[in-house]
Amino acid sequence: MSTTTSRPRSTRRVRRPLAAVTASFAALALAACGGGSGFDEGGGGSGDGEEGAGGETGGGTLEVLIGSSGDAETQSVTEALEAWSAESGTEANLSVAADLPQQLSQGFAAGSPPDVFYVGVDHFAGYAANGSLEPYADQIEADFFPALVESFTYEDTFYCAPKDFSTLALVVNNTAWQEAGLTEDDYPTTWEELSTVAEQLTTDGQVGLSFGPEWQRIGTFMAQAGGGLVDENGSANVDTPENVEALTYVQEMLAAGTAAYPSEVGAGWGGEAFGSGAAAMTIEGNWVIGALTNDFPDVDYTVVPLPEGPAGQGTLQFTNCWGVAADSQNKEAAIELVRFLVSDEQQMAFAEGFGVMPSVESVRDRWTEQFPEQAAFIEGAEYAQGVPPVEGISDVIGDFNAQLEGLASGDPQQILTSVQGSLEAVAP
């Protein structure tokens, strides 16, 4: 306390400059916060300067946000946007998200989302339910694959145009295949044959088959057994004898040591296990082609359709759509841009650029002609199951995946019962 009493004389002298300093500090702090205050209603004050009053007529710049798989994809999308800007006269500005769901959520919460962006199937239902997405898809004329349309339909409304898609197929290492004395006639077409070749391909330091411990891979076996996550009405239908059969089959392969999760062979995902030679076969999607070309250019491989299960063929498909924000100031231009991006020509350009499959049937034959070695992937489109468009599905699949990691020592019935309970809560 001695300090407070010994200084009164100087107080008077310093007070005025002090007050000025304090005031300017406070003003600075307030000014700094004014610019970024999150919750502007309707986005009126946000992003000012870019979208002026004339935004509706197409004068404003479109903000495009994508989650890119790599330079090739970023490059392709950049070129597409440049081509469209030259054609339409509207600027389009591309940003690549480090964490797409997080950045989208921030945009929606702040009322200043990007105008056009990627939406993954597992997040689609959540964004559709809270009204963030503009249901514009009926304004686009294109013959999308029906299964893709289903993936982006929420409560009977088709929301957004599928961008492209991928399916899963069996990737086989030709060298390992020949070393095991197998020929082209031996590509497995049934579960029994798959088990047999996996056993033949398993050697010291090489496992026959490897796939990630997740529904996004193991779900193919469920589809082949006639099961799945939901029934035709979209209700939870996980706890079925078909699914039990599928998981039991996978468990048997894991127990026999002819199949292993990538982490067990020191790889991060199936493609890496396959490319590094730790696995002779893997279940992966189209993206594996690009990854193998980049990381393991010397591996000689063939892509064949997945074997048939007790209920016939089955695989899974993954897709994104071009979302348009309901809060966008420039919806017409945004929809115009999407129309351009899903056109036949542009879809083929993307397919050449970064190895995806066009989402429209009209270029299917052209694509197969150009990429004959990937025919197995597009064949899958006929019988593929997608991620059900249910709000909260990503949590349920996440929980399912967590349990599948312990499948080798777990009880399939118990896993399915638990997932059924979780899925019923979001898809009654």
Added chain:
Amino acid sequence: MTTARPAGTAAPHRRRRPGRGIQSGQAAAGWLFITPMLVLLGLFLVLPIAMAAWVSVSDWTGRGNPFGGAASYVGGQNYAELLTGGGLPQRDFATSLRNNAYYVLLVVPIQTALSLTLAILVNRRIMRGRGFFRTAFYFPSVTSSVAITVVFLFLFTASGAVNRVLSYLSVGGPNWINDPRGVLHIVLGAVGVDQPPAVLQSAPFLGLSWWQWLAGPSVAMCVFIIMGIFTTSGTFMLLFLAALQNLSGEVEEAAMVDGTTAWQRLRYVTIPMLRPTIFTVVTLGLIGTWQVFDQIYTGTRGSPGKTTLTPAYLSYETSFNSQQWGRGAAIAFILFAIIVVMTIVQRVVLAERDVVPARKRFYRTGQKGGEPS
């Protein structure tokens, strides 16, 4: 809130001597001095917390302004879902609590003991190269946690450096970062208990069975535990070091004259005098370990098998990825409550007791300088 004190202490003066006394401007000046801090705290701390509190009792779905009609009041529904809901949210929350509880249980005592040991070691005057060791031990603390996480991920892969070293010792290392098995489950499995006994199958607490609660940290979580100890011990070593250098040498000399051994001096002289610092270290440790987020975010994102899921990461995941902002905010507030309760409990446990035997009482004189600032 210590900044508010000058104003508060100045006030009685003014009341005693009203009018245009020689000190009349002090309170105003005091308030002016703290205004910038008050504004900053209010704007960036109090206001966001109040906003989050509202979101945690609302049904906001992440679009539009939650204070302008985009959200409505739902009472304790978000909290109920987490604590008594019986569904996936409750199970996830319980799992994250379990994971984090084991993390805290292992990291806090070990890092406190380790940092105290390190501090005592580098405090010895006869040691050569003290400066080097002080820097070396402190180094992990100033390195970005993201960088350290990435390095640890490489060290602990199935064919990584750690497993290679273990293989020289003819030990088959586990698949560290990808191994979801609980440590206690592994131990129980080794003695033949690999299925839960019927007693442990019931799930009376937060929807997770006793068998699951008793899993112990997973092998993957152990990597984070090792990393947590590695990165924070240096910081706390610094706190202990500051405290040790504040202890007066006379007390120790007096103890020497009394014929104590080195261990007795440590146990009955040094450690009791460090009590305030131990309190600081344990409190900071508790708070930090309950909030573990960035290692999980960069490292595993909750996998394998959700065994590295922590409440802080779950809150983020629930809000940003699942659009359940109310529930995410509720998790944050429950976590806050846990930290407050734990700190209070620890304060009571570490409180000074007046029933110290007379023969130990001499330490009170040296106690004042213990707390570093």
